Amino acid sequence: MQLEINGKGHEILAQPDMPLLWALRDLVGLTGTKYGCGLALCGACTVHVDGHPVRACALPVSAVSHKKITTIEGVGSSALGKKVQDAWIAEDVPQCGYCQSGQIMSAAALLASNPSPSDDEITTAMNGNLCRCGAYDRIRKAIHRAAKT
């Protein structure tokens, strides 16, 4: 099966129902995308497929062959992705940091479709990404910061 991840082709051998998350982590070796719940409940596994944020833990890998997949390892190669990551670092968003790959991918997708989101729009877009360390306020600030740069 062919996957295009962060602009690079990968040939993998996977059962068609394997969620993209495990293909990325166990077969391709890209571990930045995280497992949190396995049921699309927490957002830790968020990646972009053809530019749209999706939960990789609930998406069969067979559904995304020949589509463009972007992960946390690749999002920084776009100007917008880099801006979001820099804002995250500047605001010191992460505590344990485990959910932050998914948070950044959701935030980058939000800013791609809405370059200057309001607080309410941020809440709506980010409400599916859980953070047990409670970094929500800093995430909000980082999104505003990225929007302004």
Place this chain on the structure above:
Amino acid sequence: MTESARPFTAPRKPDVETLSNASRRELIGNAGALILAFVVPPIRVQGRSGAEPSPSMGTDINAFVRVGSDGVITLIIGKSEMGQGIYTGYAQLIGEELEVDWRTVCVESAPVAVVYNGSDLPIQYTGGSSSTLTGFDGMREAGAAARCMLIAAGSEAWRVPASELVADNGAVVHRASGRRLGYGKLAARAAQLPVPSSVTLKQPSEWRLIGKPLPRVDSRDKSTGGATFGLDVRLPDLHYSLVARAPTFGATLFSVDPGPANAVPDVVAVVAVPTGIAVIATNTWAARRGRDALRIVWSPGAGPGLSTLELTKTYARTAARPGVVAFAVGNAADASAGGKSQLAADYQTPYLAHAAMEPLNCTVAFLSGECHVYTGTQGQSSDQQAAAEASGLTADKVHVHTTLLGGGFGRRVHPTSDFVREAVSVAKAFPKPVMTIWSREDDMQHDYFRPQAHNRLTATLGPDGLPISWAHTQVVQPIYVGTALESMTVDPKTGLDSSTHDGASDIPYAIPNIRVDIHQENRPVPVMWMRSVGHSVTAFAIESFLDECAHQAGRDPLEYRLALLKDKPRHVATLKLAAEKAGWGTTLPAGRARGIAVHQMSGTTTVAQVAEVSLVDGKPRVHRVVVAIDCGLAVNPRSIAQQLEGAVNFGLSGALYAEITLEEGHVVQSNFNDYEIVRFRDAPTVETYIVPSTEPPSGVGQEGVPPIAPAVANALFALTGVRARRLPLKHTLFTA
């Protein structure tokens, strides 16, 4: 607070006597390509600049400081980073004395070795909000010792007395001539020089890093996908395993048919381990499918009829009787007869799961007769021991490699090291390295929970409305009884476990007659500490009930507390600061109200919070929380603010939504759909204010948790007149 020429004892250069240090040298040094090809690189974070330290070009000055020939400083830290910021905090302490350029600082996780124990216990662990206090001297001394050795190397190089040299921003400088040599140029020689027998630490007035809101060393890696958590460990030929464990408390394996699991593609083995049946596969998905396909029959154990309904009823009945006295002053029973008015209230709190975002996991590889354990752990010493027991090796043949932790909250250090012990058993049964992964459901249903509790409080108020007697009965499972920690935590006279009266027996309020008594319940539900241990329960009961007393007395809740805290300066200072910053007493828009609470842990760190709430669609919404903290010297105010933001949201999850309930001896909840935690929509703005202090630094990781539930419940009472006495608050109907 300041030391000069104190004996330099703890940190010293690693040598061959310290086997784990020797092992680390093998891993990072030039011990051979074979080993290097096998193990993962040391677990490290890159620091602010993103400079990648080059291990092959580094020189260890001592067990804590490595200097690269490129000048990049790697600090080796024995405390585990689970979000609390200790990599940053310890880097500040070492770096302060080492005189580093903060941008060049990277951190690597330490192996298990005596030199990395804190000053409190003879074990390597991270917990109890203890790290900053217990490492405050040792880390500075380690940095100072390395500085002295670098200066000595400079002295030798330039043939000038060391007294003419100073350390400055990553270099040794000859003051008279202005000559400057970077640490990278001096490190190789410095490492060969004698370790100083004593060091002189800087005066607080000279600090450049301590007390400053420095940015975290790990933000970059954690924002780019480059951070290595336990689940991110990758070894050649790594296999993945999930374990089927008993679905009800105390159940045991009766029979298993592994056929359907073996039929799943990519499953390579099904093995029995003491905790259940492990399915091993070449990828996690296959292991999960295989595990779920196992046909297992379990024999019911001791707790098949166990239910939350039954427990709650039994605990309530038990609470009506006096228990074993944990603390008494005066005579609460006699005094209650002479009072003006009496109050009684019952507070109920559920079991809670830790639910760190990274589910438990542990990777084990056997190499050359030694056992390598890779995991995000808070308890390296106990893990080493558990792995030794499970593998049949001696502890010196077990190497614990600590990754970053995707949250801990106490779960990742249990006296049994359950998740490490199990993973070693799995790997022992298979010839390749194995990562044992807990699914979210495994992690939630096989947690050691914060225990369910029932707190009954009664008080008698005197003529001025202040309590003249106070009786507090708690019914709860003990945490420490029966564990390796029993000797330190259980009173041999009463048999009481300290966790059962945390925060209750040290009630700060000046009440002349107090009795705190405890019923220790034995139930087959595994329990342990969770971020603030017993305090998150007792603070809810005490601070809510005190609010009830204030209301009964017709007095302002803040003023009422202050009247009872005259000899408690930390409580008074934090309450006043939080109240002032929150605008306590000023008018809020219609539909909003404030509540206040204060709590102290370990006789040191004290936190007051003012919560501002409203009802949105009839449900509580917390808009703003003002936090005031006295934690002694604030080593990093930015990090402290982060911890309090985290603690408020963590405590708010338990206050508003989260609960673990039991039916027929099993845990009902399994994932974030039924174990709800605070989301973006729920998260308040948190403002943190720090009481200036020169007292020794005390904990900040868990101390912000206890006040939030009562502050919110008190605010909801102020708003609606409805007194919530049961958590989570989603069970209470509030109407404005």
